[in-house]
Amino acid sequence: MSEQPELPRGIALAWGVAANPQRGPKREMSVEKIVDAAIDLADAEGLTAVSMSAVASRLGFTPMSLYRYVTAKDELTLLMQETALGAPPDDVNEAESWRERLTVYHDALMGSYLAHPWVLELPLATLTVTPNSAAWLDAGIAALVGTPLDDDARLSTTLLVSGHARSAAAVVAEQHRGADFGGVDTDGEGGVLDALVTADAFPDLRRAIDAGVLQSGTDPFRFGLERILDGIAAYLAGPNVGETAAALPARADDSDVHGDKKYREARKAVREAEKALRAARTHQRQTLRDARERQAKRAT
Template sequence: MTESDADDLPRGIALAWGVAASPQRGPKREMSVEGIVDAAVELADADGLGAVSMAAVAARLGYTPMSLYRYISAKDDLILLMQESAIGAPPAIEGEGWRERVVAFHDALMRSYLAHTWVIEIPITGVTATPNSAAWMDAGIQVFDGTPLDDDARLSLTLLLTGYAHWNATVIAGMSRRAAASGRDLDEVSHAEDDLLARLVTADAYPSLHRAVAAGVLSSGTDPFRFGLGVIVDGIAAHLDALAAGTYVPPKPPPPPEAPEVLADKRYRESQKKVREAEKLLRAARREERAGLREARERARQREAKERGRA
């Protein structure tokens, strides 16, 4: 692709693919798109994504913000290029079979996220059409070489693994930030969460969660994401077995979303508001029900105590 072919591409995408027209004015040689992106990545690594602005990057480089705008015309384009730089190209995804390659792909992507944790704070607005993002998707699809899965299924599973790695990295990064801010390690943070939930979650209101917390699931030391990844792998294997046996039944497609003109209808919006109000009242009623149940049990215990005292 050449610069003339990129006339209809968004500026950020064209910059990522290296086909954007060079600025005609402004500093020469002393500044480049790559240098601007590197400076922005350094800022984000040091102080988080919120520290990145065109003015902050310009100050780091010793230029005025207007100098940057000649190269990168919008902050959104800068964030896109930062993401492209930070996530990098995928390593070779190796393994004796698709099972090992699935785990290797997930782990490589998660390491990429955790190397620059601010990347997972960038809102997801769709498929990012940049070279490295395309390379990761290509690697994910190749994971399933040698299987009977078609390209639709391979892309679907690539998206599943990408989302799972993103969520896994999000949790690890969040807990690591909490640990660093409090001066504790990850095990201590997990135990603190366990203690907090044990104080707040009652058997009456949240019976299943209360049972799990009482069993120590948050401080057991096991990795719930590793278990989940194993289930994903087993699920893919079961799907392949069903394909081989000819017993696979495709799931029913979800109902189509309402058309924009329906969602914008005044009467429909009013009905949605009433539903939300009713749900709010229902939640309040359930809270009252739980409180009433606790009070009734307490009164029953008091009556039993009085009766035992008379006896």
């Protein structure tokens, strides 16, 4: 592993390798509590409601108290995104086939976005910039273990499916936000499209509306996901993939071991260990801070 680069403080906090915050006057304050309060605020009132002063007020502290732990709003929103996104669920890579695994991956990622739709308003971060974003990327790549795709193709496929999940979640979230558009019901037969789209101006769209597409109840994004997976399946069945796979050196992770119970248990243990390590580092920082406070009191 290469030498660890000097990280921005927000990223270092996410990975649990940041230097201890400056000692504050309130021992009950922590980065985790600040992030949780900010997420609660964003969930209730939207991302625009989140500011250092608003979060401080929610916690009953002054804004300067927060800056001892989180030094900027950009730092705070990065940590909010990391916590809100969470880690991929264990069942992502427990399905039988790569196609089923990617479907579970897609739906779980889309669900994470919709649980906190304000995350979709944040700019896309650099790949693997935080532990949970790295965990999602790892889960997508792992879903393709056992296929003849090389590492580049596995990453590209993961990004393709992830992008579809994010785009679909953004559309659904926007529809929810616009459920009442100017006092006009935007859903069902009384919706804006049904009310305003005419056969003269938009003949094909009008025909689709009359055919009942707005009331079909089908998932409009499932078709797109299935065609993406069809495309990957067709590519895997093509002759070029077989030739590429034959030219690749043998790799231990190229066997389809996802159905093996011990393998799944080992992967789960690794994820739990990584989570425990991050928690332990957080506890270590808090303990060291408390020890310094006790030492300072004894010195006075």
